[in-house]
Amino acid sequence: MTFYIIGSGNMAWFLVTRLTGAGHVCKGVYSRNHDTGSQLADAFGLKQLSSPEEIQDDADCCIMAIADGAIDEVVKRLSLSNTVLLHTAGAASINLLSSATQHYGVLWLIYSIVKNNLPEHRQIPCAYEYSDTRAKEVIQQLANSITDITYEADGTSRKWLHLCAVLSNNFTNHMMAITDELCRREGIPFDMLRPILSQTFERTTTTPPRALQTGPARRNDEKTMTSHMKMLDDHPEWQRIYQAVNESIKAMYKSGNQ
Amino acid sequence: MTFYIIGSGNMAWFLVTRLTGAGHVCKGVYSRNHDTGSQLADAFGLKQLSSPEEIQDDADCCIMAIADGAIDEVVKRLSLSNTVLLHTAGAASINLLSSATQHYGVLWLIYSIVKNNLPEHRQIPCAYEYSDTRAKEVIQQLANSITDITYEADGTSRKWLHLCAVLSNNFTNHMMAITDELCRREGIPFDMLRPILSQTFERTTTTPPRALQTGPARRNDEKTMTSHMKMLDDHPEWQRIYQAVNESIKAMYKSGNQ
Structure with a gap:
């Protein structure tokens, strides 16, 4: 699959590491923090984008690995149609994503990730939620690339x-x-x-x-x-x-x- | 060494198991609860005593493995001279013992012990305190029979x-x-x-x-x-x-x- 990543913190590093390692292709990284964004782009030879608007509707998914409070603002600047839009926050509603696309979901890893000491095992519980079957397929494929423990959980759960x-x-x-x-x-x-x-x-x-x-x-x-x-x-x-x-x-x- | 045990709960079972297993000899068990006292005595072929007063001054030590609140009352009924008197409580003062003998101390195992599932390893931290060198020697010998982790701690610590x-x-x-x-x-x-x-x-x-x-x-x-x-x-x-x-x-x- 192809994906964009938004964010350059611990979770973004982990996702890029795991997903590119599993053969998925990252089409670009956008981060509010230009410096850490550059570091991530450089480390993996990725294209760095200077705004969310540069994210095209040409990938399988766009993953937001950013602070809960920043999701809303970034979503407003995205306009996607085929791309599945995901956030990775445990406490943020899936509905935050609905204004940017029809296909969206949540992929939450219940684990503490630290950039300089990424876990190498596959025992990282992943709770996921999706808007429709297209989002479901993409999320399950991503989750299976990362971990052996997946759990479908609605927003309340x-x-x-x-x-x-x-x-x-x-x-x-x-x-x-x-x-x-x-x-x-x-x-x-x-x-x-x-x-x-x-x-x-x-x-x-x-x-x-x-x-x-x-x-x-x-x-x-x-x-x-x-x-x-x-x-x-x-x-x-x-x-x-x-x-x-x-x-x-x-x-x-x-x-x-x- | 020879010892008496007072109590028949989880800690008493563990101490009798470990100490007799290490070659020490139990001269008798007293428990306020006659039934569990009998069970302990029967399980290890020990003499069951019907009152604290039956504990003679003829053993190396007498170990109280009873509730914190019961220590005071039992101590009043003991009169020892050579025997080292010990309690095993984390929160009770060593001074509770001073009225019964000159030689006394505390041997506190910082571990959760359950009778039906006794630990078999020797990684059980033991904090100990003593009144004098005689008590110190006895406690250290007991502690070393039980565990590899010992720590001398005064009452405040x-x-x-x-x-x-x-x-x-x-x-x-x-x-x-x-x-x-x-x-x-x-x-x-x-x-x-x-x-x-x-x-x-x-x-x-x-x-x-x-x-x-x-x-x-x-x-x-x-x-x-x-x-x-x-x-x-x-x-x-x-x-x-x-x-x-x-x-x-x-x-x-x-x-x-x-």
Whole structure:
């Protein structure tokens, strides 16, 4: 297939790498950031376009790998007819694309991509959505070039999946960031926590996390919770997390709700 | 070495398994719960004691693997002189033990132990603390029989380590429990999130989690955060978590605090 790419960030690099590697042909790259756009074009020997208007209706698809908030503005500057227009955002509606073409869709990779350390495996979950069969065919072909894990999700499912990714991934990372900061401050090796952390992750593959919950809130150990709250006195924002999560754990396991 | 064990829960089973397996001799088991106490005694051919008072001052150590809140009460009923008295709780002070003997300490395994699925490896971090050299020798010998990862931590360090374990492990598990519940309700496979979750964990082994933070709060995407809050309308306790964690992420990365 032939494609245009809009964007020159981590996701754009990854998509160009994978798709050209799979034999698809990139007809041009447009990026609001001219410098990173040049880098991407140079790295893969691509034509760099200076505006979205230069994107012709002569490719199988045009993929927007840009910030959610920028999609709207770029779509306004596109006019396509045969080309399938795609965005790659987890939280943005497919409908943002409908004004530019009849054939459009979403290809969202649920994975963290970093330009300098691109994943080489094919275990990258892809949730996709499409406007019509033409878009469906193009998206499925692209997705299969990239990964072995694909999942058709309508807009509502994708929104929930995105919220779930934030809670389970971004929030989890923040818990570790707080912990890491506390460990550094107190001169404690964070490595002491790694075995139990990997254990927690491995166990959820066989047992629902709900059944694995432990900790002071789970056993209503008010004394420990009060002491922990006090220890966090100089970080009220962490105290609010501590309190909110404890309340939520207590609510999840209160009698009659096991 | 010879030892008594007080308790018959997950940790007691594990300690008896590992310590007798390493050649140490258990002189008796006391448990407030007579039934599980019998099960433990029967499984290992041990003498079951009917009260803490039956514990003689004739062993190298006496290990309490019981709930934090029960330590105080049991200690009152012990009178030891040569025996080293230990508790295994992350959040309980070593001083709880001082009234029963001169030689005492804490051996805290930072790992989740489940009786029916005991770990067989030796990568179980052990934080320990002791009152004197006699206690130190006994604890180190016990710890080395169990694990390859030991860490001497005074009471203050152990308290912080315990808070860190709650934040990074118990809270992380709760994030996954919420996510799992949302996925079930919406008919979405939780498996779609596993690759990014394991990615997050693996990445923290080489990069501080602070540097890996992504998500709407990190990029100040108010639109997505508002939409997520609305989606959680029927779970105000999850909304409070969502808000508290987002505020904390914003505080951690606000300009001048990168």
